[in-house]
Amino acid sequence: METIGHKITDITPTRGFAAEFGAATTILVFSMPFLAVPVSTTHTLVGAVVGVGLAGGAKNVDFRVFGKIFASWVASLPAAGFGAVTLYVAMGSTAINLIVVLPIAFATVAYVLWVTRDDEVVIEDALADVGGDGTKQPTVFELFHKHAEAVEVTVDHMLTAVHKATKGEDASAEIQATIDAELAADNLKNALREKVSSREWKLLIGSDEFLFMLGRQDRIADYAQNVAEQLSFRPLYDNDEARQMVMEMAEAVQKTVAVYEDTVLHLRDLTLSGYTKTGREELLKYVQEVNLAEHEADLVESNAAGFVFRTGGDDALAAVHMYRVLQRLDDVANACEEAANAFLPIVFN
Numbered sequence: 001m002e003t004i005g006h007k008i009t010d011i012t013p014t015r016g017f018a019a020e021f022g023a024a025t026t027i028l029v030f031s032m033p034f035l036a037v038p039v040s041t042t043h044t045l046v047g048a049v050v051g052v053g054l055a056g057g058a059k060n061v062d063f064r065v066f067g068k069i070f071a072s073w074v075a076s077l078p079a080a081g082f083g084a085v086t087l088y089v090a091m092g093s094t095a096i097n098l099i100v101v102l103p104i105a106f107a108t109v110a111y112v113l114w115v116t117r118d119d120e121v122v123i124e125d126a127l128a129d130v131g132g133d134g135t136k137q138p139t140v141f142e143l144f145h146k147h148a149e150a151v152e153v154t155v156d157h158m159l160t161a162v163h164k165a166t167k168g169e170d171a172s173a174e175i176q177a178t179i180d181a182e183l184a185a186d187n188l189k190n191a192l193r194e195k196v197s198s199r200e201w202k203l204l205i206g207s208d209e210f211l212f213m214l215g216r217q218d219r220i221a222d223y224a225q226n227v228a229e230q231l232s233f234r235p236l237y238d239n240d241e242a243r244q245m246v247m248e249m250a251e252a253v254q255k256t257v258a259v260y261e262d263t264v265l266h267l268r269d270l271t272l273s274g275y276t277k278t279g280r281e282e283l284l285k286y287v288q289e290v291n292l293a294e295h296e297a298d299l300v301e302s303n304a305a306g307f308v309f310r311t312g313g314d315d316a317l318a319a320v321h322m323y324r325v326l327q328r329l330d331d332v333a334n335a336c337e338e339a340a341n342a343f344l345p346i347v348f349n
Contacts, residue, residue, distance in 0.1 A: 003069070004046060009053030009061050010140075012272065019048035043073065141271040143192050144214065148264035150185035151221040155257045155332065157181050158224040162250040162329075165231045166243040178228035185221045189214060209345060216339035217264070220257060223331040230325045237318040239311060245304035249326055252297035253333045259293045260336040262286060267343060275346075284347045290340035297333040301326050 005011055011019070023045040030037040046069055053061035087105065091097045161174035193214060196207050227250075236243055263286035270279040305326050312319025 003065065004049055008046070008049050008065050008069075009056075010271075011049070011052075012275070015052040019045065019052050022051065023048040139268075139271065140192070140196065140210070141268045143188070143195075144210075144217075145264050145268040147185060147188045147192060147214070148217060148261050150181070150188055151217060151224075152257055152261045154178055154181040154185055154221040155224045155254055158227050158332075159250050159254045161228050161231055162247060162325075165236055166247045168235070171231055175228040175232050179225055182221045182225040185218065189218045213339070213342045216335065216342045219335040220260070220332055220339060223328060223335050227325060227328040227332065230321070230328050234318070234321055236325065237308060237312055237315060237322040239308075242304070242308050242311065242322060245300070245307060246322060246325060246329075249297065249300045249304050249329050252293075252300045253329050256290065256293040256297050256333045256336045259286070260290050260340055263290055263340050263343070267346070270346075280347045283343060287340045287343055287347070291337055294333045294337040298330065301330045301333075 009015075023041070026044050026048075027039055027041060029035070030039045046066070050061055050066055087101060090101045157174055157178040161171045161178055164171035164174055193211060196210055196214075236246065263283070266279075266283055266286050270276070270283055273279055305323055308319050308322050308326070312322070
């Protein structure tokens with residue numbers, strides 16, 4: 001069921017309904033008295049899933065997985081026949097042989113199931129690190145949103161670190177918390193990238209496009225960690241007005257990240273609802289809001305940088321350090337804009 005639901009093609013609610021209804025109709029027709037053809041419900045459903053995948057183009061169906069399924073259909077017939085003959089001959093139609101052979105057969109099946117069990121999936125561990133419970137198999141875009149939430153947590157820790165640093169307080173704990181949060185986001189990114197690269201999920205967009213989106217999103221957390229590391233180098237330029245501007249810049253960046261996370265949440269809902277036209281139009285509005293928030297952060301950064309250079313002549317080293325912090329903060333906002341713009345192919349295609 002996991003293979004049919006996840007590995008052949010991307011299943012949305014509307015696609016799932018179409019596949020189920022098509023499979024049920026086929027079974028009912030072939031079960032009519034004038035036909036009375038024995039058909040397999042599982043085989044019929046696989047065909048229906050492939051059909052809804054082909055409705056979006058051949059590239060939306062992983063034919064390697066379908067080929068394995070088809071090969072298993074062909075191989076299972078002679079394999080089942082051989083097994084039945086073997087058991088029949090071994091039992092010899094006697095009760096004693098039956099008592100001996102059946103436990104051996106069941107023990108063999110149990111052993112095969114045990115040694116071929118799936119290895120533990122690393123995504124469950126990664127989800128646990130960012131607050132997931134791992135009790136159900138999420139969709140790829142649900143995990144993408146989980147990663148966006150982990151990225152936002154990283155930025156929140158960065159904001160706290162900036163807040164303490166601008167007040168002249170020790171921000172070492174918040175800096176370390178930012179680094180730890182970035183590592184958790186990175187672990188989830190790696191698990192998600194491994195799953196997509198191994199083609200265990202079939203997406204309505206190409207895997208390369210999705211990995212590009214994931215890489216852009218991960219840069220946000222990377223740059224947030226860079227901000228925290230810059231804060232650890234030395235105290236900020238000792239000017240109350242300049243420090244207040246840095247804090248305003250950090251808040252503008254955090255606002256941009258929050259809008260971006262809302263955009264990813266809508267993207268997740270869009271993929272679950274079947275990529276409707278209205279949903280894509282709403283996604284475009286969210287992307288535009290991210291761009292607007294990034295522009296507002298740029299204005300704050302420009303004013304802050306100009307003030308620092310105008311007033312920092314007496315302590316040039318500290319002024320340059322503060323300017324670098326402002327640059328790294330601007331990198332976070334720019335990364336949000338680039339990550340959101342990576343969704344535009346989904347909007348227009």
